[in-house]
Amino acid sequence: MSKQRKAVSLISGGLDSMLATKVIQDQGIHVEGINFYTGFCVEGHTHAIRKKDKEKEKKNSSLWVAEQLGIKLHIIDISEEYKDIVLNPKHGYGQNLNPCLDCKIDMVSRAWQWCMDNDFDFVITGEVIGQRPKSQRKETMPIIARESKIEDRLLRPLCAKHLTETLPEREGWVNRDELFDFHGRNRKPQFALAKQLGFSEWSQPAGGCCFLTDESYSNKLQDMWDSRGERNYEVDDIMLLKVGRHIRPAKHFKLIVSREQGENNFMRGYRPMYSYLYPTSHGGPLTLIDGTPSEEDIQNAARVVARFSQGRDADEVVVNYVQKHNGPEQVLTVKPMPAEEIPDDWYIH
């Protein structure tokens, strides 16, 4: 009896990797999934934070996909090692701060290492030629295979017919005739295949599954680097860029103003790490302060916080300033800053 061949599939949680996996499973290959957590993933927690999204997916879309496919899913935290990809991408960035090509190379290379460690034969991805302007082009496909060192053990079932034959095809582990020739941004062929394979539901997070492709998020990340004078980050930094209004009155400090209850709850967890402001005379947002504001800056910041409180039209709002969590609180009575006094360029978006 011939050996049961095994493949690992890069599962993003989206439709393409789900289809690619199913196509290969249907050819009798044992498939398991792998998902890398970079810290920038748009995940369950992001939806959970924002209360208005509460009824939306709180679930992890990769796990959901794995369940639909009946495969095991290995989730691997690469958030620390991933910094080097975001900070120094050899192939540069896409439209925003998304280092897609370097990221793909890194993930494929890790998946291949996982294959070798676990006695698997090849890696599959849901890539489609021409779907993404930067990373999914015909010229980049061989770069990914070469630089990840996987060479011809990387199979892209959805566009395989446009690419050179890979080892699994040559060896007859999979039948090339039953693979696909999708290309470009038109997703109709994927929808048709989904229907044919019996999927009626799939998760399609708006803007993809990664915050780095988001313009506003990338602006906040760039602003953080500019103001600190160095390109670096901690995982907590990049989590906080996902929530709140970010307002920078000066280079040396920034305010993160929660927009609603869900964000407020989430940000409360960060109080031990930041100084913060919150209104006490009226309902209003918790505001974390990143940086080193002066006394005068704090007064102004309190006026901004008052502007976003329920006392925005009141003559005075009482705002407490806490420099150190659980330490003494300074009580500030301020006049809310009128909306038109807050320059547009304070908002980072």
Add this chain to the structure above:
Amino acid sequence: MNQHELNARNLLCPIPVIRTQNKIASLENGDHLVVYCTDPGTLHDIPAWCRVHGHTLVSTEENRDEIIIEIEVVKE
């Protein structure tokens, strides 16, 4: 059968799932693992992770500010 505990409080999904997965990798068939979490997402994600890996979800409990999930490890 051994009883183990995992503190995944104040961690956001998918980190509690990853910690659970990594902990279970070192446990034996029949062992029990109790995971303590605070992210409500774990109520979906840890049971889903158990289902795809074939481990038994013994119980989930949600208190005011804590989620407690007990798993029985199933290994072939």
